[in-house]
Amino acid sequence: MQSVAMFLLVPAATHAEFCLAPVRPFVPSDSQAARDYADIIRRDFEVYITDIQNFFRCLEQERARAFEEAREVSQDYDRFLELVGD
Numbered sequence: 001m002q003s004v005a006m007f008l009l010v011p012a013a014t015h016a017e018f019c020l021a022p023v024r025p026f027v028p029s030d031s032q033a034a035r036d037y038a039d040i041i042r043r044d045f046e047v048y049i050t051d052i053q054n055f056f057r058c059l060e061q062e063r064a065r066a067f068e069e070a071r072e073v074s075q076d077y078d079r080f081l082e083l084v085g086d
Contacts, residue, residue, distance in 0.1 A: 016065065019058035022051035 025044035
């Protein structure tokens with residue numbers, strides 16, 4: 001009985017993901033600068049598109065993990081209530 005109570009009191013280790021949104025690409029307002037750095041700016045946009053897709057995947061994985069954790073916590077709470085007789 002005490003081991004069950006201890007299990008309920010010790011928080012489980014979770015592996016929450018930290019999803020970092022990418023920085024928007026900079027586009028100079030000066031058309032000459034935009035032309036001069038077109039290759040770099042184009043590359044920045046391509047990197048951003050790849051990074052934002054990875055960001056969306058990360059958010060979806062974190063959402064799924066948090067949903068599963070919430071389900072488990074709800075079950076733990078039900079067991080706790082049964083244990084204390086509520």
